[in-house]
Amino acid sequence: MSYSKYVKYPTVKIENRKWPDKQIEKAPIWCSVDLRDGNQSLPQPMNVDEKVKMFKMLVAIGFKEIEIGFPSASETEYEFTRKLIEDNLIPEDVTIQVLTQAREHLVERTFEALKGVKKAIVHVYNSTSELQRRVVFKKSKEEIKELAIKGAELVKKYSEYTEYTESKFIFEYSPESFTGTELDYALEVCEAVIQVWKPTKNNKVIINLPSTVEMSTPNIYADQIEWFCTHLSDRESIILSLHTHNDRGTCTASSELGLLAGADRIEGTLFGNGERTGNLDIVNMALNMYSQGVDPRLDFSNLNEVVEIYEECTKMVVHERQPYAGKLVFTAFSGSHQDAIRKGLKALSESKSEYFEVPYLAIDPHDLGREYEEVIRINSQSGKGGTAYIMESDFGFILPKSMHPEFGKIIKQKSDSLGGELTPEQIFKYFKEEYLENRTPYYLRNYRIHSIQDIEKEENKVDIEAIVAINGKDTKIEGIGNGPVDAFFNAMHNNNYNGCKFISYDEHALNIGSHSKAVAYIQIESKEKRYFGVGISDNIDTASLNALVSALNRTKLN
Incomplete structure (x- = not known):
């Protein structure tokens, strides 16, 4: 492993940074990109019917902005956009978003797909990173900036055509690979785009700063966002958006710190589906807020159903350890954990406190439509407390405390001999064999x-x-x-x-x-x-x- 061939990501020179002392006090504007960024990275992209089902679920969860696709990229994407509009499937309070590259025939096709829409975000982008300028496009900074300006001019031009007089358009620009772009140059390009669109406080535009490839620790990304917010002209006319990927495994932290640093809006997907290691998991970030007493303005009270529809439509599987949604996240295998959870649940039931406080449970599973029966499961690593909890919660046997070690040892031995986890039914079976059904001598x-x-x-x-x-x-x-x-x-x-x-x-x-x-x-x-x-x-x-x-x-x- 030759670590010397990698270069440290540069820090941001920023004095008196403010974000470290802040807390998240309210939900951002959420934008789901499941139907675009998530869909394009699936081994088997969704068909129209699957995308409609996913769209309806995203609406039910509470998303008010949903990126539905890249209408100029394929016929399926185009047909899906038309179906949503023609079948009147877009609620009044929901805004669809479409993505296009800064090329005229693609912009034209995108606006054709949007005919008759009441409200839409048109998202245009081009890559600005130093590496792609040099290796992929072989263009100068000025040439890349001109591409961005041309894209901004095109979407503005098409939005003003007479067939769209009944439609309201919001413009969004992303300097793709923002994290690989010199900070001052990214600002220069965005300012050039803003000058074309001329936003106001009552007619804002979205500037999206994507961590297309996660290249630094989250604190540096937060510094970049704070620097950008303080240097951006006419900040009050801009909705600053983040779109983080998970190459370093820290995109949730990057989005959370970026929000502290001044961002207004977050793009992401359910369970982090996306290119390579994926996008920000909006479920994760939203429920992180929820667990801190902040209303995320998204409804995950039936998380099992969300997982079921997601897996059906995407053919992907939610990992068993996925935060909040995985099958094992409310399961304790450690004996000491089981004992603490059992005592915590008992104390909670006896307490008059308005707050949920149980050891090892960051959130009440009932809030997500999960059940406490899933909290404790038993294997050879389990302790006496977990076994006693199963006997009490599932079968009503309140074992005397001095009996816990005896029965816990019996269950450990059974689990060891079987080489795996025991279900509550198996535990009760061994309890009956040991204590209730033995008639000899x-x-x-x-x-x-x-x-x-x-x-x-x-x-x-x-x-x-x-x-x-x-x-x-x-x-x-x-x-x-x-x-x-x-x-x-x-x-x-x-x-x-x-x-x-x-x-x-x-x-x-x-x-x-x-x-x-x-x-x-x-x-x-x-x-x-x-x-x-x-x-x-x-x-x-x-x-x-x-x-x-x-x-x-x-x-x-x-």
């Missing part, structure tokens, strides 16, 4: 309880008679104790079936899918090792006795 057939009251001693005792199958053979046992569990415990001990010490007892109503059955947990100690047992029944006494039998059986197997 003991199984309680039936029992009868008698109350014994000693008036003189003021004592209440319980006498129990029970039939217990021991290795398949029915045996009658009898014992006395302070209650049914104590009496049965003593009965087993009297018959040499119990050499254990009683440690703890817990119970609760089991409401999930059980018609309010009772569940009991009993912990005993045998030879300095402790074991839990679990029992379930409509009758709390039966549940308790089954829990004791479960614990005794486990002492024989472990």
Whole structure:
């Protein structure tokens, strides 16, 4: 790897930069470029029907500006533009945007596609970068500037034709590869374009500064934007727009810092689809704002449906770790994470706070149409807290805290042996096998309880008679104790079936899918090792006795 053949990107000389001390306080003007920049980079571009479906979804999300394509580039793009206009599919508050190069036959074809449109942004561009001037176009700075001026003159000329008197056009210019262009020269070209269009505060134009190739750290891009904003003439008549790509993996930060530096508008795509490593992911940036208490003015409350339509139309797949939208982003595999999330969710349910605060969850999954059941999943790396959370949230078993390590260890071993993740259903299956379905060597057939009251001693005792199958053979046992569990415990001990010490007892109503059955947990100690047992029944006494039998059986197997 010969790193010496690469040159550091230059810094911007700017004094008293203001953007580092700012915060994002409001949403920018969003412009989706899914149907143009995103579509052109698909291995299989969308057909007209797919583009219509995607357009309708973008409208439903709340985009007010949507770049629909490059009408002069292909017949499909042209037909799609005509369909939106002729079928009246563009809402009154939505402005479509079209892209064209600064060549007359392309501009002419673009305006033909726009006949009858009520409002549209016409976006013209040409590359201004030093490298492309030198290697691709072999043109001087002045010649490249003339191309930009010619493009601005062409779109202005065609917009003034009589067939468009009922249409309102907004002009946009991009010095493509802005990040590869000398800053003062980029400003010079943009100023020349602005002079052609002569914007006013009531009739603004858009100057878009694309990071067509991400070449620097985000702070340098922010410096470029702030420098541009402070040097641009008639700034109040300009909507300054950003269009970042993700070559260095930091386009979200670049767009966010660029917004702090003075930009008004952001172009991007859903889930970052675009050339090479993609465009800015607008879902990511918008929900970053949302998580900071800022209204992004885009609706992702049904994010699963957005993902579904996106994948259907683009044939692309949203990565499982994609911020906010991926299948695994609200999933914790780490045991310590699972435990913290479980405790956080419980604290949140008991709190009266208006704020969402749960460890490891930057945003409430419910806000995005996601479910808490997706938060915890179990594998060999999971801890006791995650397993206990699954048992409580999915099946209603509130395991005593001292039982968490025991059952967590069982699930770890099962996951290790299977070599993968366990579903909640698998976890419950192993729980039943370990605690509820083990009938060896003991199984309680039936029992009868008698109350014994000693008036003189003021004592209440319980006498129990029970039939217990021991290795398949029915045996009658009898014992006395302070209650049914104590009496049965003593009965087993009297018959040499119990050499254990009683440690703890817990119970609760089991409401999930059980018609309010009772569940009991009993912990005993045998030879300095402790074991839990679990029992379930409509009758709390039966549940308790089954829990004791479960614990005794486990002492024989472990």
